[in-house]
Amino acid sequence: MKVSYNWLKELVDLPVGPDALADKLLHLGMEAASITKLGPQFTGVVVGEVRTKEKHPNADRLSLCTVFDGSAEVGVVCGAPNVAAGQRIAFAKVGAVLPGDFVIKKAKIRGAASEGMICSTKELGLPSDGVDGIMVLPSGAPVGTDFASTLGPSDAVLDVEIGPNRPDCLSHVGLARELAVHFGLPLKAPAAAAFPELGPAPLPVDVSDAEGCRRYTGRLVTGVKVGPSPEWLKKRLLDLGLRSINAAVDVTNLLLMENGQPLHVFDADKLAGGRLTVRRAAAGERLKGLDGKEHELTPEDLVIADAAGPVAVAGVVGGVPTGVTEATKNVFIECARFHPGRVRRTAKRLAARTDSSVRFERGVDPAAQAAAAKRAAGLLLELCGGTAGPLSDTAPAAPARPTVRVSAAQVNALLGTRYPAPAVEDVLKRLAADARPDGDGLSVTAPSWRLDLNIAPDYAEEVGRHLGFASIPEEAAPARLPVPVSLPVPALSETLSQAMAGLGFQEACCYDFLSEPELDRLFGASASLDRLDRGVTRDDLARLLNPLSADWAALRPTLLGGLLRSAVLNQNRGASGGRLFEAGRVYTKAGASVCEGARLSALWWGADRAHWKRSAAAPDVHEARGLAAALLRGRALEERPGAATDGVFHPKASVTLCVGGKTVGRLGELHPELLRRWELRGAACALELDLDALAAAPAPAPRYAAVSPFPGAERDLSLLVPADLEFGRLDSAFKALKLEALSRLELVDVFKGAGVPEGKVSWTVRLSLSLPDRTLSDAELQTAAQRAAEAAATLGASLRS
Amino acid sequence: MSQDWERGWLELSVSALDVVSRVETLEAVEAARVEYLGRERGRLTALLRGLKDLPLEQKKVYGPQANALKDAIEKSLESRKRALEAKALEAGLASSRVDLTLPAPPWPRGRRHPVSETMNEMTSILGRLGFSLAEGPQVETDRNNFEGLNVPADHPARDLQDTFYLKDLPLLLRTHTSPVQIRHMEANKPPIRIMAPGRVFRHEAVDASHSAVFHQVEGLYIDKNVSMADLKGTLSVFIRGLFGPKAAIRFRPSFFPFVEPGAEVDVRCLLCAGEGCPACKRSGWMEMLGAGLVHPNVLRFCGIDPEVWSGYAFGVGVERIALLRYGVPDIRMLYENDLRVLEKLAP
Known part of the structure; x- marks a missing residue:
């Protein structure tokens, strides 16, 4: 809200200048976003x-x-x-x-x-x-x-940010009142001029929607001559950023800035039917507003209507046809109080947040209408002449404000301060003039304009504010501590994230949203995306009602979308490859709710940069499997071939990961078609882990296991095997031998080419053998190797000579 | 016979050690070993073998002497060998060439994201202050995000947090981590001391200093006789833990519907130490977090008797602190995942 320093100073004799006032206001909880100096600054x-x-x-x-x-x-x-x-x-x-x-x-x-x-x-x-x-x-x-x-006086206009809890400060009188309390100074509120009420009675007003209209006061001023405003009024409005319209309208705007009570003036001769109704709008009723917009109304909206239809949207905006112009002879002044929520909803829907609606939706002083209407009439008479009639008022009695007992002990307990009782009571008395002693404290009733003062903590805040939050001491945190509880999913997410960083991956942070084109690129021709715990069709996507832009159409069902977007961004900025991971939530609609899942996904693409010490290698599924094994070391991980029912992964070069028969993730090379859609060049691999499933899966606690004190031995078997033999069959054949001494089996070399016959491939398999209680003899080693070779032979493998 | 032996012995006992001590190559060491101690033709070996043919008296005299000579030669050969080997190694090392200006192959090591790094530091400090982790969904109900937090429908305070709503569902993206307060207080009895880090969403235009997606860390403490001074003490420790022992905070009154009293907490400008600079808009202070005593309506909503229990809550934005810590000029850079940017951030 724009506040003129000079105007404030007319209302309370401020002991500080504009800059010091801004600092005061900051510590009262109202920050001045800017200070604009006006007039001569010399x-x-x-x-x-x-x-x-x-x-x-x-x-x-x-x-x-x-x-x-x-x-x-x-x-x-x-x-x-x-x-x-x-x-x-x-x-x-x-x-x-x-x-x-x-x-x-x-x-x-x-x-x-x-x-x-x-x-x-x-x-x-x-x-x-x-x-x-x-x-x-x-x-x-x-x-x-x-x-x-x-040149006239200099001034400073402060743009003060008033919180939604303090509508009483949305005016000069209101802010001056706050500062009067703070400085302990008298408020010099402008009084309404006295005038005889000789004019005709106001139009009758029927309030048919009493929930929407809490109070409606009206007064006729007849025989006015509406001209331009005097210079002082124009300047005052202009300094606060308001345009002068004519003297009658300017009076309403001036008083809004003065005391925060919105007013409206109608040209009484243009109101049809001789009476007004405050009612819900009928569907389809329209009003051309003074804000220049044509408003289409619904029964949600409260309107002031004459016999011909709406003449104003209550508390929001008046209508053009009944507005006061320089031709107006008789003015009807409306000074009312409307339901905050109703005004708010209507103003929002009509996109017509006005100075008036902002004040009504936050709450105007319920006791202020009659006085404000009187001040308006007085000013109107002064500027435009005419004769005022009597006031009509639908609810002269303001609702009672709660009375609360507040003691210094209570305030000190809440704030942690040691304010002496007189200091606390002094603030309370300045706040509420009728504060009475009550036990060890005071019984205080909030003034009608302080809608935010209802319970004792509200008053504690007031005391703290006026005595300064700086006077609240710092206490050491109490030592009584609840036993900390560890949450499995966040703990797992943190451990794995730390491990991924150690394994060479950069953590990414992506928005939770995907655009339609990105969804197209993810889904391709597939009807459903695999979320690991469920399939997600496009209908299952949780979409936003009010996205910021088309880029944010739906909440992500997989983390891969964001990672792919980031990979493409890096590619377009010249990166030949990269490794990214993210831990975060994925979302899917599930009935009337949204099912969130915790995921960790990684994407790596392109070749490692060539280096003189090592040759560049493209990511492949085997590397991905090794990564998963390292990352999830200690868990009984099972690999099931294929992870590409949804076309995200390569149909062959991919694996579904399970623990205890339950799917916990998938990994492998990405489908070439998916990479084409995303325009990501070169090979790419991904890993997706369902952290919810993984946290629920059994993870055996690490236990000590005895190691043999006797030296082990290794035997290499160089085998020529049929080119189409799967290693797994050989592995199973070896394991089926149940060799007691076999502790490890490794494939140490694979070779094709010179010396290897067509249709064959050369494998070197290393058997590690040891026993817990003794050293193996040469004969035993020989036998083990012999039996392994025989097992291999049953699969068509022969020992290379 | 014994004279021949004696002649041979005399010659050997005089010269052998001298010869052996002067060998200069590893080959010469081996040759000397063969010459004197060789199994077949070693000169000392032959003499030792001949001992048995000597008369007893001579055997008694020469036996020990010859064996002692054998030990001495062996020892000397061994020591020469070791010395020559050491010399050879040293010469080899001295003549070796390693180009240490060659670029070393990188060991792949990734980094955590600056936001995670910052958030982890916050939760680690709060963890040491006795706050345990709590979490909640990012898609929330109006009830938990607003109503329970003393922000009824049509309340103007809703303007402070513009909201993303879901299509066809009565749900929204949480605008703050405070709904975790509601969930936790409804499910647990006081005393409560939790922290809730997480992602939040605001429906506002994205620019260099505003992101529609960002992170907060929420703190909540419910016990008997909790005061603003306790809050100030805890936040002071927290902020000094985060920014160093010289960091200072100040409380300003502010309005958040779910606390009363409410405060905006400023930190003395981290760039100019309070002198006034563009980063703090020349005020010397930076707005850092919102805090206050939990509003009795919130406690009551969660079934906690505000006559018995009181508490404080606070919420810190993570991104703003991450931007400050790493000197990142634009919040959008934190969500772009440009590897050239990220690889320079975080330890």
């Missing part, structure tokens, strides 16, 4: 007269002038082309301070003494007069008078 400038003007002996463009400042004549060097003898000018004397803290000093300019400055509008920070050079004043300007005082 001192020491007087009206002067140029007595003589000569050319500067040492400079072509400068003049030597003598200036009379009302008491003395001084020499001044001036560079303006328009300076002339006999002119009245704005003269900055030595010691004057111009905007920007520019202090005028005695100077020597090109050898000539200069004691002061003849000013231009720009130098004084005044609006331009369009003249190139100094400001020339009217010839009648009295020489020697303070120039600033001839």
Whole structure:
């Protein structure tokens, strides 16, 4: 809200200037977002007269002038082309301070003494007069008078942010009242002029929707002559950023800024049928609003209507046809109180947040309407003449405010302070004039405008605010601590994230949303995406009702979308490859709710950058399997071939991961078609883990296992095997031998080419053998190798000689 | 016979050790070993073998002497060998060449995201202050996100948190981590001391300093006789833990419907230490978090008697702190995942 410092100062005798006031307000919980200085921001400038003007002996463009400042004549060097003898000018004397803290000093300019400055509008920070050079004043300007005082007072406009809990501060009187409480000063509220109520009675008003309209007061002022507002009123509105319309409308705007009570004026002669109704709008009723918009109304909206239809949207905006113009003769003043929520909903729906609706939706002082209506009529009579009639009022009695007992002990307990009782009670008495002693504290009733004061903690805050939050001490945290509980899913997510970073992956942070084109790229021709715990069709996607943009159409059903988007971004910025992972939530509609899942997904693509120590390798499914094994070490991980029912993964080069028969993830190479859709070049692998499933799956606690103190031995078998033999069959065949000493079986080399016959491949399998209680003999080793070779032979493998 | 032996012995006992101690190559060591101690033709071996043919008296004299010589030669050979090997190794090392200006192959090591890193540091500090982790869904109900937090429908305070709503569902994206307060208080009895880190969503235009998706860390403490001073003490420790022992905070009154009294907590500007700079809009202070005593309506909503229990709550934005810590100029960079940017951030 824009606040004029001068206006505030008329209402309460502020002991501080505008900047210090902003600081005060900050510590009262109202931050001034900006301070705009208005009017003359200079001192020491007087009206002067140029007595003589000569050319500067040492400079072509400068003049030597003598200036009379009302008491003395001084020499001044001036560079303006328009300076002339006999002119009245704005003269900055030595010691004057111009905007920007520019202090005028005695100077020597090109050898000539200069004691002061003849000013231009720009130098004084005044609006331009369009003249190139100094400001020339009217010839009648009295020489020697303070120039600033001839321009009217300077002012500062503070843009103060008022929280939604303090509608009472949304006006100058309201803010002045707050500051009066704070400084312990009297409030000088403007009184309504007394006037005889000789005019006709107001139009009858039927309130058919009493929930929407809590109070409606009205008054007729007849025989007015509506002209433009006087200058002082125009300026006051202009300084606060409001446009002057005409004297009658300006009165309503001025009073809104003065006391926060919205008012509306109708041209009484344009109200049809001689009576008004406050009712719900009928569906389809329309109103051309004073905000320039044509509003289509619904029964949700409260309207003021005459016999012909709505004339105003209650509390939001008046209608053009019944508005007051310079042709208006008789004015009907409305001063009402409407339901905050109803005004809010209507203003929101009509996109018509007005100064009026903002105040109604936050709550206006229920006791203020009659007085505000009277002040409005008084001002109208003053500016437009006419005769006022009596006031009609549907609810003269304001609702009672709660009375609360508040003690210093209570306040100190809540704030943790040690304020003495008199200090606390002093604040309470300033807040509520009728505070009465009650036990060890005071019984206080909130004033009608303080809708936010209802319970004891509200008053504790008030005391803290006015005595300063800085006076609240810092206490050490109490030592009584609940036993910390560990949450399995976040703990797992953190452990795995840390491990992924250790394994060379950069953690990503993606938005939770996907666009339709991104969804197209993810789904492809597939009807359903695999979320690991469920399939997700496009109908299952949780979509936003009000996305910020088309990019944020739906909540992500998989983390891969964001990772793919990031990979493409990096590719487009020149990266040849990368490794990313993210841990986060995925979302799917599930009946009337949304099912969230915790996931960790990784994406790596492109080749490692070539390096002299190692050759570049493209990501493949085997690397992905190794990654999963390292990441989930210690868990009984089962791999099931294929993970591509949804076309995300390569149909062959992918694996579903299970623990205890339950799916916990999938991994592998991404489907070439998916990569084509995303325009991601080169091979790419991904890993997706369902952290909910993984946290629920059994993870055996690490236990000590005995290691053999006897040395083990290794035997390599070089086998020629049929090219189509799966390693798993060989592995199973070896395991089926149940060799007691076999502790590990590794494939250490795979070779095709020179020396290996067509249709065969050479595998070197390493058997590690050991026993817990003794060293194996050569004969035993020989037998084990022999039996392994025989097992291999049953699969068509032969030992290479 | 014994004279031949004695002649041989005399010659050997005088020269052998001297010869052995002067060998200069590993080959010469081996040659000397063969010459004197070789199994077949070693000169000392032969003498030792001949001992048995000597008369008893001589055997008694020469036996020990010859064996002692054998030990001495062995020892000397061994020591020469070791010395020569050491010399050879040293020479080898001295002549070896390693180009240490070659680029080392990178060990792949990833990084946590600056937001995770910052959030983890916050939860780690709060964890040490006795706050245990709690969490809740990111898609929430109006009841938990607003109503239970003393923000009824049509309340103007809803303007403070513009909201994403879901299509066809009576749900929204949580605008703050505070619904975790409601969920936790409804499911648990006081005393309660929890922290709830997580993602939140605001329906507002994205620019360099505003993100529609961001993270918060919520703190909630419910016990008997909890005061603003307890809150101030805890936050002061928290902020100093986060920004260093010299960090200072101040409380300003502010309005959040779910607390009363409510405070905005500022931290003395981390860039100018309070002198005033563009980052703190020349005020010397940076707005850092919102806090206050839990409103009795909120406690009551969760079935906790506000006459018996009181508590405080606070909520800190993570991104703003991450931007400050890492000097990132634009919040959108945190969500773009440009590897060139991320690889320079976080330890």
